[in-house]
Amino acid sequence: MKNQHLIDEFKKYLQLAGMSPRTIRSYSKILKDYLNFVPDPYFATTQDLIDFALTKNSVSHRKQTQGVFKHFYRKIILKPKILTCLPKIKKQSKLPVILSEVEAHHVIAGLLNIKHRSILHLLYYGGMRISEVVNLKIFDINGKNNTVHIKNAKGAKDRVIPLPEETMDLLRAYYKKYKPKTYLFNSYIKNTKYSVKSIRKVVKKAVHLQGISKNITPHSLRHSRATHLLANGVDIKFIKQFLGHNSIKTTERYLHLTTTMLQDQITTADRFLKHKIETAA
Template sequence: MKNIILKPIKHRNKNVVAIQFGYDDEIKDHLKKLDKILWSQTIKYFYIDLSLQNIRTVYDHLKLKNWTVDFSLLNEAIKNLKIERKRTSLIINQLPENYELELKKFKRWLFQKRLSENTVNTYIEVTTVFIKYALRKELDIYNTKTVETFNYSYIFKPNKSISYQNQFISGIKKFFEYKGFANGEIHLERPKKERKLPVVLSTYEIKSILNSITNLKHKTLLSLLYSAGLRIGEAINLQITDIDSKRMLIHIKQAKGKKDRYTLLSPAFVTILRLYYKAYKPTKYLFEGQKKEKYSNASAQRVLKIAVQKAGIKKNITLHSLRHSFATHLLEKGTDIRYIQELLGHSSPKTTMIYTHVTETSLKNIKNPFDDLF
């Protein structure tokens, strides 16, 4: 019988669950099937971020094999997590009517600032949580000390992701701006942005993913994301009339930054698209759900996850990885980076320049000094 111990540890200033077991290839291979599982060369353990959901996911995954899983060392951590969840749920419950009205007005104000729907919803969400926190603690909502206290207790201390921290800071600053406060009156230090290179798939891996899909709609969607370098939001917002097969272009309307642009329509993709159109007969949007509404982001994510598993690819990839791969492969084929910037819809060439760090062509041209030793 295989024995596995789950225990809480601190790793890179984060609370994580370490998965301890004797050397065993079967356990290793089984754990690698979970998306969020990471290996640490420092502590020599597989680990996952500490949360109730992650503990349950790992436990259930290991019990599929009927292995013995000892999580007694997690009892105290689980207890604290449950208390925190209960405390958070109290914040997220009811909001007085006058504040509900205030948030509706704030939402309209944000839309008038021409912010995207996703950004507006995020700002409303973080502001709502902040207001509920202040009310529960009986603190002055419009006091910067309240903001700083909330930021420490619910953002910094739990070690929320850098993107979440920035969303919170931006959302609260916008709320204070809406209320007539000057930006300088709120002192919130933004976290340093992590500099991560994008995950890029090889052309072989792209082909493996697409070949693993039997559903025509799913194959067409992922093919579009790669062949046109689209964000998932741009793909699911595409209408039939945005496909210009005469000019072999795709018209992307009001994308990120409220900008229109054109991108490539691949001749090979057109063949797939015509088969898809005959089979599914979309009426307005190119990709529609069962009730003819827009296809959902969550559905697209599931499609990719299943395809990646079937293709046997171990990289931690997302739908956006297809866009990264499109840009990188263009650069490797010698496409001018200014054209790639236009195709992707980047405002600044600095954003596009990140692909120069991951191109296989550039790296292969570097002579490794180790080779001169032999």
């Protein structure tokens, strides 16, 4: 492929910069598409960069594309001036959809399959990302102190998080039944990990079984756990560490969710009080 040497150099730079394998794959794919989009990256203009970024449908993908441009033109092409007129993309501030504590409990408990229930336990009680769950290996679980070691997560970071006793008991029962060899959750193909697609289907099924109409994804369980911990008095700094966030600002969005929950409770209470007054009259 034309410009393959640039893609190879870019990958090596990202590896040296400590990027996670997942980030390297996604950034390299974006760069490959970009190099097919422009005749010559050395003679590209700022407008070429903007036109390519606009081929991405979501704000998050456009921001990711700008991240690729910054690394590529500063460190590989060595023409950073092309970036100076790029507009700053504002991130959409949509609050994530979450389950209530009761809904989360029923969604998880409603699954009879012990493997599927174990996965949901880690997504919710462990506050784990879906990629972290599929990449878990048997020896990442420490049964002596009830912790899980999450390795090479987002941002190429490791963290150790505690798990509830109930989750550990469930994982022990799952291990005895399924006897996984390498990955904690194997697929039907020997020695391969469970797929992200399969976990999404499990979550969708679990939510549907409870008659919940919210658009709940595996990441919604992580959001829900963080919100519930904050609402129950856990310090936001500990939640940041628990979730593996780089910045406290990322964690602070859960403050807005707890405020929304409070408003919902007050609104419900006010409606009940109004009905009570009207009935008494």
